[in-house]
Amino acid sequence: MRTALVTGGGRGIGAAICKKLASDGYRVLLTYCNSSKPAEMVVDDIRNSGVDAVAANCDVTDAREVALLATHPWVTEGVDVLVLNHGRYDRIDAKELDLNHLRRTMSTNFEGAFLVWDAVKPRLSEEARICVIGSQLGTRGSPHGADYSASKAALSIWARSLAQSLAPEGKRVNVIAPGFVDTDILAGDSPEKRTSREQEVPLKRIGTPEDIAGVVSFLVGENSSYITGAVIHVNGGLYLP
Ligand code: NDP
Numbered sequence: 001m002r003t004a005l006v007t008g009g010g011r012g013i014g015a016a017i018c019k020k021l022a023s024d025g026y027r028v029l030l031t032y033c034n035s036s037k038p039a040e041m042v043v044d045d046i047r048n049s050g051v052d053a054v055a056a057n058c059d060v061t062d063a064r065e066v067a068l069l070a071t072h073p074w075v076t077e078g079v080d081v082l083v084l085n086h087g088r089y090d091r092i093d094a095k096e097l098d099l100n101h102l103r104r105t106m107s108t109n110f111e112g113a114f115l116v117w118d119a120v121k122p123r124l125s126e127e128a129r130i131c132v133i134g135s136q137l138g139t140r141g142s143p144h145g146a147d148y149s150a151s152k153a154a155l156s157i158w159a160r161s162l163a164q165s166l167a168p169e170g171k172r173v174n175v176i177a178p179g180f181v182d183t184d185i186l187a188g189d190s191p192e193k194r195t196s197r198e199q200e201v202p203l204k205r206i207g208t209p210e211d212i213a214g215v216v217s218f219l220v221g222e223n224s225s226y227i228t229g230a231v232i233h234v235n236g237g238l239y240l241p
Contacts, residue, residue, distance in 0.1 A: 001052070002125075004220075005079050006030045007060060007116055008086030010039030012183035013133065016209030017083055018042055018053065020217050026081060027052040029074045033059045033086070060086050060112030070119035078125045081220045084113040084155075085133040089185055094146035102147045109151035114158065129220035130166075130173040132159040133212070134231065136239045138177060152177075156231055163229030172228040174219045179235025181207040202237030 004021040008014040009030025018028045019042065028046055032039035032055055039055040046053035058069045069075065088108045092101060113132065124130075137145055138152030156175045163173035180186060180197050186206065189197070198205055215234050218224050233239065 002026050002080040003074050003078060004028050004081035004083065005075065005120065006083040006085055007058070007113075008032070009083075010035045010042055010055065012185070013178070013181055013209045013212045014083075014085040015042045016213040017085060017216050019046060019049075020210070020213035021081060021083075021220070022046040022049060022051040022053060024217055024221070025051070027074065029054055029056060029072060031056050031058040031060075031069065031086070033057070060116055061107045063115055066112075066115045066119045069116070070123065075120060075123050077123075079120055079123050080125045080128055082117070082120060082124065082128065082130045083133070083216060083220075084116060084130070084159075086112060087133065087135075087152075089145060089148045091144045091188075092147070094143050097146050102150075105147040106151050106154070109148065110154045110158070113155055117162070124171065127170045127172075130159070130162070130171070131216050131219050132156070132173070132175045134159075134175045134177045136177050136179045136233065136235050139231075140239050160229045160231070167228055172219075172224075174224075174227060174229070175231040176212060176215055176219070177231050177233045177235070178212050179207060179233070179238040181209060181212060183209060200238065201235070205236065207234065207236060 004026035006014055006018050009018040010032035018030050022028050043053045043055050058065045134156040135152040137149040138156045141149045159173050159175045
């Protein structure tokens with residue numbers, strides 16, 4: 001059976017990606033950091049649909065935990081799809097950003113993705129697909145997330161470089177850059193803020209985790225066999241670079 005490994009798959013966008021890949025026929029190894037209960041619920045949902053799934057605790061900023069993840073039997077048997085989805089976004093004014101905060105964000109969003117890739121790469125199957133969840137802010141920047149935007153820009157250009165390096169082997173790497181998506185990241189919005197976001201989006205709605213999961217499914221499937229090194233903007237027309 002084909003195996004998908006999804007980081008941060010216990011909630012939000014990651015959970016929707018896990019469920020979608022399971023419905024596509026992958027057994028799913030998902031990682032969580034702090035949220036064990038939601039992760040177990042995702043595993044139960046997938047198993048109830050008749051597909052195998054398992055959750056592993058792994059803080060991507062901890063090289064030892066990532067190395068341990070790479071010894072999981074489902075990894076050593078070969079990973080067909082790797083989705084680097086985990087991420088943190090702490091709203092902070094760009095003027096107030098300090099070095100510690102910058103390092104924390106970079107080490108989670110960028111270095112954490114690198115660590116997972118680096119640990120898992122010997123186990124990738126011949127025609128493995130890698131999908132990286134970036135952000136519209138990785139192109140656009142944000143006054144409330146200079147660290148986050150920089151980490152996502154780094155992630156995106158790293159992934160595109162990797163795509164060029166891996167293409168001769170038949171492995172594909174693509175980036176999804178979501179706009180506003182309805183997860184805990186937006187949970188602090190007031191009703192007014194939510195309405196103003198909806199008005200800002202040309203399609204006049206906030207995206208759902210399933211909007212992103214559907215694009216992951218496409219990018220790891222056969223219908224995208226000539227796409228690698230791409231950044232797909234999934235944002236309701238909010239920002240068209
Ligand atoms: P959530 O905050 O809902 O989920 C974040 C996920 O990242 C959780 O599963 C969390 O695990 C995991 N995570 C955070 N830190 C670590 C860590 N150190 N090690 C391992 N896992 C970690 O966010 P979303 O679902 O919205 O975001 C998913 C991805 O999409 C992120 O990369 C985010 O930047 C990106 N994105 C989201 C947008 C949005 O509007 N929602 C817009 C653009 C991009 P746990 O809960 O177990 O700690």
